[in-house]
Amino acid sequence: MTVSVESDAATGRGPATRQGRGPAGTRRRRRGLAAWGFALPFTVLFAVFMLVPVVSSLYMAFTDMRGADLKTPFAVNFVGLDNFAAALTDPKFLQAAGNTLYFVGVAMPLTLAIALLLATLLNSGLTWFRSVFRVGFYAPVVTSIVAVAVVWRFLLQPDFGLVNSALGVLGIDGPRWLTDPAWAMPSLIVMATWRNVGYSMVILLAGLQGIPRDLYEASSLDGAGAVRTFRSITVPLLRPTLLFCAVITGIGYLQFFEEPFVMTQGGPLGATNSVAYEIFNQFGFGNYGLSAAMSYVLFVAIVILSFLQFRLLRPKS
Amino acid sequence: MNKTPRLAVVATASTLALALTLTACGRSDEGGGTTGTDAGSAVSEGPATGTVEIWAMGVEGERLPELAEQFEADNPDVTVEVTPVPWESSVEKITTAIATGEVPDVVQVGTTLMSGFVELGGLAPTPENIDSGAFFPGAWETTEVDGTSYAVPWYVETRVLYYRTDLAEKAGVEEPKAWDDLKTFAAGMQDAGADYGIALQTRGDSTNLMYFPFYWQAGGEIMNDEGTEFTLANDAQVKALDFYSSFMAEGLAPQVLVEDEKLQNFINGELGSYVSGPWDRANLLATAGDDFADKFDVTPLPADERSASFIGGSNLAVLADAENPEAAWKFIQFATDPATQVDWFEISSALPAVQASWDDPLLADDPSLEVYGPALETAKSTPAIPTWAEIGHEFDLVLEQVISGDLSPEDASQQMQDAATSIGTGLR
Numbered sequence: 001m002t003v004s005v006e007s008d009a010a011t012g013r014g015p016a017t018r019q020g021r022g023p024a025g026t027r028r029r030r031r032g033l034a035a036w037g038f039a040l041p042f043t044v045l046f047a048v049f050m051l052v053p054v055v056s057s058l059y060m061a062f063t064d065m066r067g068a069d070l071k072t073p074f075a076v077n078f079v080g081l082d083n084f085a086a087a088l089t090d091p092k093f094l095q096a097a098g099n100t101l102y103f104v105g106v107a108m109p110l111t112l113a114i115a116l117l118l119a120t121l122l123n124s125g126l127t128w129f130r131s132v133f134r135v136g137f138y139a140p141v142v143t144s145i146v147a148v149a150v151v152w153r154f155l156l157q158p159d160f161g162l163v164n165s166a167l168g169v170l171g172i173d174g175p176r177w178l179t180d181p182a183w184a185m186p187s188l189i190v191m192a193t194w195r196n197v198g199y200s201m202v203i204l205l206a207g208l209q210g211i212p213r214d215l216y217e218a219s220s221l222d223g224a225g226a227v228r229t230f231r232s233i234t235v236p237l238l239r240p241t242l243l244f245c246a247v248i249t250g251i252g253y254l255q256f257f258e259e260p261f262v263m264t265q266g267g268p269l270g271a272t273n274s275v276a277y278e279i280f281n282q283f284g285f286g287n288y289g290l291s292a293a294m295s296y297v298l299f300v301a302i303v304i305l306s307f308l309q310f311r312l313l314r315p316k317s
Numbered sequence: 318m319n320k321t322p323r324l325a326v327v328a329t330a331s332t333l334a335l336a337l338t339l340t341a342c343g344r345s346d347e348g349g350g351t352t353g354t355d356a357g358s359a360v361s362e363g364p365a366t367g368t369v370e371i372w373a374m375g376v377e378g379e380r381l382p383e384l385a386e387q388f389e390a391d392n393p394d395v396t397v398e399v400t401p402v403p404w405e406s407s408v409e410k411i412t413t414a415i416a417t418g419e420v421p422d423v424v425q426v427g428t429t430l431m432s433g434f435v436e437l438g439g440l441a442p443t444p445e446n447i448d449s450g451a452f453f454p455g456a457w458e459t460t461e462v463d464g465t466s467y468a469v470p471w472y473v474e475t476r477v478l479y480y481r482t483d484l485a486e487k488a489g490v491e492e493p494k495a496w497d498d499l500k501t502f503a504a505g506m507q508d509a510g511a512d513y514g515i516a517l518q519t520r521g522d523s524t525n526l527m528y529f530p531f532y533w534q535a536g537g538e539i540m541n542d543e544g545t546e547f548t549l550a551n552d553a554q555v556k557a558l559d560f561y562s563s564f565m566a567e568g569l570a571p572q573v574l575v576e577d578e579k580l581q582n583f584i585n586g587e588l589g590s591y592v593s594g595p596w597d598r599a600n601l602l603a604t605a606g607d608d609f610a611d612k613f614d615v616t617p618l619p620a621d622e623r624s625a626s627f628i629g630g631s632n633l634a635v636l637a638d639a640e641n642p643e644a645a646w647k648f649i650q651f652a653t654d655p656a657t658q659v660d661w662f663e664i665s666s667a668l669p670a671v672q673a674s675w676d677d678p679l680l681a682d683d684p685s686l687e688v689y690g691p692a693l694e695t696a697k698s699t700p701a702i703p704t705w706a707e708i709g710h711e712f713d714l715v716l717e718q719v720i721s722g723d724l725s726p727e728d729a730s731q732q733m734q735d736a737a738t739s740i741g742t743g744l745r
Contacts, residue, residue, distance in 0.1 A: 066743075068436035068703060070416040077344055179520075179573040265521050268573070269717060285707035286433070
């Protein structure tokens with residue numbers, strides 16, 4: 001921030017230094033150049049790796065560009081909103097959108113609820129082992145999805161997997177978790193929750209530790225029980241932290257891709273195909289225009305979800 | 318903060334710049350990709366000179382320098398540089414190379430990947446004096462996109478039926494020759510103790526490659542002779558879909574096949590037979606030990622109206638922007654010479670694409686290979702069109718629904734035709 005303010009002042013916006021006449025002007029201009037020099041690495045990186053891809057994907061979304069046009073990316077036709085219309089009427093895309101909403105609708109509240117529960121437990125009791133549990137629950141977040149997938153496939157294996165063996169002891173005949181259209185998505189929801197709960201838990205735990213002890217003492221003096229304390233002290237004071245976790249989790253979950261990619265390839269019968277996976281497939285088929293349009297539909301969905309979360313969870317002042 | 322005006326200037330400037338570039342937009346009438354139907358000019362006589370840069374994938378990339386040494390010995394003024402490229406990133410790397418013009422001279426192209434690179438305008442047409450008749454017809458067809466050949470077949474593979482000889486003996490069943498035999502065969506395997514008589518891919522990528530041989534056997538063709546229209550909705554399709562899915566419906570094959578477990582189940586005797594390519598022999602012996610060689614054998618896929626299997630492998634192509642095309646074609650001529658093909662088989666165990674090489678004692682006398690020669694003569698490939706990956710993906714989804722019983726073979730056959738037609742061939 002200082003850099004941009006400095007540059008505004010130094011490049012001669014003020015009336016006294018216009019055109020940098022006189023020794024003071026030269027000095028300021030030099031300082032301006034220095035400021036730009038400092039800002040340059042970021043500006044260049046941002047322009048090359050952010051601005052160019054964003055602008056070109058927007059350009060692609062409105063053209064009929066295919067993989068074969070790579071050599072001559074400007075020799076394509078503008079097709080207006082055709083790509084968006086094609087995406088929104090494609091049954092596969094609509095199924096993927098439905099699956100993604102199902103996933104976000106179940107997995108996001110589940111992740112936040114479990115993360116909050118774990119954080120509360122770690123904050124109240126278990127202080128001795130806190131760091132052990134914190135590492136334990138955070139480990140899945142930093143573990144490679146490929147390794148995780150191998151283990152989970154073993155766990156969910158229908159005949160000798162741990163889950164179905166355990167159910168078998170109880171006399172329950174477990175389903176074919178990953179290949180049954182009704183059970184594949186719930187399996188992935190559990191897996192994704194397990195993978196991501198540690199992140200929110202750590203953030204929420206930090207938030208909980210920031211709540212002053214004396215508020216709890218005061219509420220217990222007033223005769224509030226555990227539930228009342230949780231509802232009237234913990235949740236209101238944790239709102240900003242919850243909002244942060246909800247937004248980050250929501251953005252990540254709307255781009256649901258890795259779990260179906262490594263576990264089910266979007267099957268069975270398209271039951272775990274997600275919007276991000278469909279975009280990935282269409283890019284692979286060389287339909288650059290269509291997949292860019294799909295990406296922007298997903299982007300709009302993310303904006304809407306984040307907006308709703310800000311409205312619902314903003315701190316009440 | 319008076320940042321806004323400057324931002325506005327930048328925004329206006331970039332919009333202008335974009336608008337200026339965009340005025341050059343719009344497709345030209347000729348289209349950018351394919352270059353018509355003219356064959357390349359002939360390869361000249363005499364030794365090759367200069368540097369030949371070759372990109373090869375996987376094992377081929379590791380072993381190719383050995384073959385290149387022979388070429389360098391024959392042509393003293395030539396240097397061959399081989400760059401191994403992993404299969405997983407090969408499409409990306411070659412596409413990037415073609416788009417930027419920074420290309421090698423020769424590239425190994427998987428038979429099903431040809432059309433994509435041709436569509437980009439990246440490959441040079443094959444010179445007319447390379448004899449297409451020397452190769453397996455199915456292999457040569459994979460080099461042709463829209464009527465023009467852009468590569469030369471290098472090595473081939475085809476799918477056959479792996480089966481447990483001990484179980485077949487116990488059940489008293491013979492190697493299946495016709496479709497009905499395959500049913501009896503699988504049922505017999507199951508009576509002899511296997512959980513499943515046969516394994517056929519049920520879902521996921523490339524399910525269609527496992528299925529199409531049955532469609533071809535029933536007499537079907539994916540496209541018409543001119544390669545302009547799809548011919549998928551017909552009785553052969555219904556018959557083949559019905560036959561393929563009946564194995565799962567009757568419990569002769571797993572309703573949902575887990576590919577990772579296939580090999581182990583076969584070794585344990587829980588699976589009687591499955592369809593795979595020549596590479597699986599080495600996999601089986603590596604996993605189960607060399608003694609296992611006595612317990613299994615391979616046989617061609619059974620025939621219905623005719624016999625057919627899927628042909629795969631790799632071609633060698635010269636890039637359109639190659640710096641040394643002359644020497645590049647000479648290297649390809651050398652690599653596809655019948656004698657070199659036998660040497661290459663010795664080096665890499667890749668099956669020769671040149672038919673004459675199969676008369677060499679090294680191949681002709683190898684009992685583990687005798688099934689492949691005849692199978693290759695009738696093996697076919699999927700159409701070399703740029704949209705095939707997308708169409709194949711649609712077929713995978715349709716096949717999964719037929720196998721699960723959600724879609725009747727009749728509806729599925731029409732759905733395949735509609736899906737393929739709406740996606741189109743991608744050729745201009």
